[in-house]
Amino acid sequence: MTRSDEHFSVWAPHRDQVRLALGPNTYDMVRDDRGWWHAEVPGTGDGTDYAFLLDDDATPLPDPRSLWQPAGVHGPSRRYSHEAFTWTDQRWTGRPLAGGVVYELHIGTFTEQGTFNAALEHLDHLVDLGVDFVEVLPVNAFDGTAGWGYDGVLWGAVHQHYGGPTAFKRFVDACHARGLGVLLDVVYNHLGPSGAYLDRFGPYFAGRTIWGPALNLDGPDSDEVRRYVLDNAMGWLRDFHLDGLRLDAVHALVDKGATHLLEELAAEVDALAAGLHRPLHLIAESDLNDPKLVTSRDAGGYGLEAQWCDDLHHALHVALTGETDGYYTDFGQPGALAKTLREAFFHAGTWSSFRGRTHGRPVDPSRASGHRFLCYLQNHDQIGNRAQGDRMTATISHDRMLCGAAIVLCSPYTPMIFMGEEWAATSPWQFFASFEDPDLAAAVRDGRRKEFAEHGWGEQDVPDPMDVGTVIRSTLPWGELHDPAHKSVYDTYRALIALRRAHPELADPRLDRFHVEASGDCLTLHRGDRRVVVNLGTAAAEIVLDRHPGPVLLSSADIEVTGTRLRVPPESFTIL
Secondary structure, eight states, X not given: OOOOTTEEEEEOTTOSOEEEEETTEEEEOEXXXXXXXXXXXXXXXXXXXXXXXXXXXXXXXXXXXXXXXXXXXXXXXXXXXXXXXXOOOTTOOOOOSTTOOEEEEOHHHHSSSOSHHHHGGGHHHHHHHTOSEEEEOOOEEOSSSOOOSTTOSEEEEEOGGGTHHXXXXXXXXXXXXXXXXEEEEEOOSOOOSSSOOHHHHSOOEEEXXXXXXXXXXXXXXXXXXXXXXXXXXXXXXXXXXXXXXXXXXXXXXXXXXXXXXXXXXXXXXXXXHHHHTSOOEEEEOOSSOOGGGGSOGGGTSOXXXXXXXXXXXXXXXXXXXXXXXXXXXXXXSTTHHHHHHHHSOSOSSEEETTTTEEXXXXXXXXXXXXXXXXXXXXXXXXXXXXXXXXXXXXXXXXXXXXXXXXXXXXXXXXXXXXXXXXXXXXXXXXXXXXXXXHHHHHHHHHXXXXXXXXXXXXXXXXXXXXXXXXXXXXXXXXXXXXXXXXXXXXXXXXXXXXXXXXOGGGGOOXXXXXXXXXXXXXXXXXXXXXXXXXXXSSSOEEEEOSSOOOOOOEESSOOXXXXXXXXXXXXXXXXX
């Protein structure tokens, strides 16, 4: 049914009365047989503030499908017309994920101003670096001014303090003008603790995750709840011209229906991509180690494009830092890094001491493409979930980190870089929030401290997530790029990415063509005719190659080549 700009609707199937609030005036709404309430009010349109009143409750509530919340998540919604924005990306044809490089950033700390407009000033830096996609952490509306975005409660409304919906569109349009695809992190597995009014409208929730209330995806009235998720995803891709979505913690989506929500979502995204004539990507974060997520629907899978691969991160982190606490324990086993590089999953139907059970399922290298697994040294979770939010280079040398970067960027997997990593930024990435409710703020603060106290951290060692100083410390120090030591790291990252483009063997995603040799502290990655040799040891090492090497394409230190024998300095890499 075609709806005019003056039409208002909301789903509230078990309410006896719903009224539309427009300023001091209220209007009765009419219920249809699906539980949707409707009202037509002449003279309203783009820019109109509105809210809903449920039964006899005098509390005005924002629209669950709001596109704009200029007064915050507790205030009224504002009508927003997508047609009002003039796009300039008509020639944009998208980017394939295979062969691409992803750059993860958080709008609130990417720049000092923390806005989309300010982020525009650094897009040319990303073009110069050579990345293909910008992955933006959640921008949906959450309570307060500053936060990671994972406590969002109005999934379709762009956070006002970042600039709101039009500013986000300008950001996407500017990225496309520079050849950058844009991926958005979305959170469908839970809602934040403040401003989550969905349950007042209908049976949106069923159970809980460790982060908050979980959605009702398979119980009574779940059809409209599923539609809520699907329409939100379609809206981001269609109306904001996004190139894909990163789906947060999909293992927390409880759906016992015959067709899982993820499979349904993948089918709708594929159909939209066909209509838009450009690729659209769905990338899952999953703790399941189950290749079914990225197996095509034709082959009985869910049909997602890719997933984050924490096993690759964990194996790299342990090899580079030596840390083996918590979920890193199993990755301290001899040969863990080489095994994980070959197979994507370290836990593939094998024992996980951290979980106390068998975990995961193998990836078939003859069928699975490596590009379906994102590989990274760092990301917002793995840094931010440390007590002090310290980056890898707080404990290891630049040279050692660059060895890891060479492995990631020359692997068959899709590389991802966390903002500032490319110059070894000294800023931490600490957990922060800004809830206005003092009791909630205190609970979050105390919960964070108690969590890390169990691991031996003192209260004074855990930054206060409600302190504005925590946000300031987590903001990227762009001036470091002028420092020769940081500029050298940046130049190496840039050169590694350029090599991926110049030599297709280095981006080849075929896992059955990928071979890894391990000898002591050294790894040799076989990439077609190219060899990537990495010495993670503290002493020079002798490596014998399987063939006479070609010219050195890039090296982080001077190496000696005698026939097929290489002498590789400590904590260095070379690509031949």
